Amino acid sequence: MTADVGVAPLRRTGKRRWRWNVGMLALPVGAWLVFFFIVPFGLIAWYSFGDKPSLYQTHSNEILSLDRYFDALDPTFLAIFGRTLNIAVTGTVICLLVAFPIAYWMAVKLPARFQGLVLGLVLVPYWTNFLVRTIGWRITLSPESFLADISRNLGFGTPDWLYTSGAVQLGVVYNYLPLMILPLYVALERLDHRLLEASRDLGASAGESFRRVTVPLSLPGIGAGLLLVFVPLMGDYITPAVLGGASGSMVGQMVASQFQTAQNWALGSAMAIVLMLAIALAVIVFGLIFKVIGALIARSERVTVLDDGVAEGRTA
């Protein structure tokens, strides 16, 4: 300590000096966030505490209350909310199960020169208009489609696939699949195949190598894919509107109809807030599950507690 006296402290400290010209670089993104996220979100939150005072007004904040939240949480809403959660969780899991082999095949098995092409084949439908794609499924699932013809010819009769929860489930998996494939592909593509060779070399079978090397290293991709699919899927209202009918409606439609049809912005806002809170809660639960899985993997690998060894090595 005494030796330090008179020595100028190092200039580099943890604290960074604010420089306004560098800070300006964040202005466009900041403005975008303020005007397209924070302000609308604030408005929705504000409206949700008001009410719909008359037939010709959409909302009013004259009297503030939590009544709209109690209105929102009625049995119909909760039933549809339950179905939405069911479709979203099932859809996300199906997306993961379908996307993983595809992404694995693309990233690991496919020669590099074909990867761009196949990636394009995944992306082109995704870039096609969401509504058009979904209507495509309406045609395919309708009683007049070629699939229905095949069903009739095989003697199964005219199927009633359209306007069911199943149709919505199929539609969302189809619509959100690229959002799962892409992060998984990126994670698996970055995975060094030599790590798998090293694993095999050390005595692990192909399956063991997959479990101990491929899966842990693609966990970030899996997490990103789950979020990218689950969050927009919870709020989706186009897919159920086109394919779901009455028996396959989702909570996003209820919010939309409060704004567009019922003109009750206060109730719609309360429902939107409830939906957002539910999604945030689900993401937190997802995160916790992920942490637990990570901890379990680490635990299963924790063979070597070098208590004695480490201490000995450090003192040496």
Added chain:
Amino acid sequence: MTTLDVATDTVTQAPVQPGRVLLSGVSKVYGKSYAVQNLDLDVRAGEFISLLGPSGCGKTTTLRMIGGFEYPDEGTISISGAEMGQLPPHKRPVNTVFQAYALFPHMSVAKNVAYGLRYADVPKGAIAGRVGDALAMVRMKHLADRMPAQLSGGQQQRIALARALVKRPSVLLLDEPMSALDRKLREEMQIELKLLQQQLGTTFVFVTHDQEEAMTMSDRIAVMNHGRVEQIGSPAEVYDAPATSYVAGFIGQQNFLTGSVTAAAAGTLTVAVPGATLASSVPAVTPVSVGDAVTVAVRPENVTVTGGSSAATNAIPATLMGVSQLGSYLQVVTMTAEGVKIVARTNRSVDLPTELGVPVTCSWPAEAVRVYVA
């Protein structure tokens, strides 16, 4: 009866000898070309053998076939007396140190080293001890809890070595493990690796394109080119008596001159090259006769540079082009009238013409001249 059995045994099949690797007639085809062609290699138990050659010579492919990452299209590989056939890598009694180390980035050093022990007959309680021993062996025990990303290249290399050796394989394969290290560290590691190998008695099969590295560590070197072994022998054999002009050029520096044989007497070959007549007292590896086109090789350290022109046998007139100090010796570059560059290495104390551009004579003894069929 029994003696007869033993005798036939050694001739017909490899005796069971842990650590012996036998490749016979091994070929590997990629597309339309041979990566490895009809390769025979008998790696003795406990030896340090280097597969040396330029990139694309088939050395890495050979190593990968021993490790089980590729299967030969023809021929057989046996390790410790057992035929490998189509056995996958995880069932072979070998371990590999990979070129880029291939440490698992999501596991600590200790977990990396312990990885393979799960598949060995090691009781759970003994794993920690084995990992500690392996880390102590490469002097990395104090880094057991670090992640690979926190380590330097040299440290990662040691961990990769510990991870491969912790299972105590009878054969260790090393695929250019030092190519990413800087020169000084590489030289230290070479000595350390050789000592480790001697101490363990494990067979090391080391792939490299660096001839100095191969010379430093190996008991034997297999010089490879175009998927074949050109020569196999001790470092001294390969350096002093290269079997082909390719080996002569690949191992150490070499001056090459082309000419034709003018006389082939017993013990002496006479070769006419542009500007001089050369005599060789070393028998050619492939027999040559008068009139054959040949390549003549002379090592720089055998060349003596003197002032003035001379036209004696084994002396060639040249012009002094440059002199460089390379530590303990001088490198002298000269050029003959025909534009052939001749390099000499001499002791620093030697008297040399100092002016560039002056006429000099490069000469050498007949024992230093090696003749190869062109």
